[in-house]
Amino acid sequence: MPFDRGVLERELTRHHASTIDAQGWLGHCRWEEAMVPYAVWKGLWSVKRGVYRNQRLGGPHNAVADARLLLTTLRTMATPPDR
Secondary structure, three states: OOHHHHHHHHHHHHHHHHHHHHHHHOOOOOOOHHHHHHHHHHHHEEEEOOOEEOOOOOOOOHHHHHHHHHHHHHHHHHHOOOO
């Protein structure tokens, strides 16, 4: 999430030609870390670190692919398991 926010902030600053405008726009956004709930959902605990292990989404790791994979993953997490 910090990486993605930083990229978006740089692009907004470039677009608006103003850090203040970019910060204003970002100030209206709600930021949520998606990878932590996914790690908990996968359930792989790291005894060494005392946290759930981060899980890779896969794919080519670019902005568009990451967004699509995240949406697919969130939909999967939101779907109740078959009983």
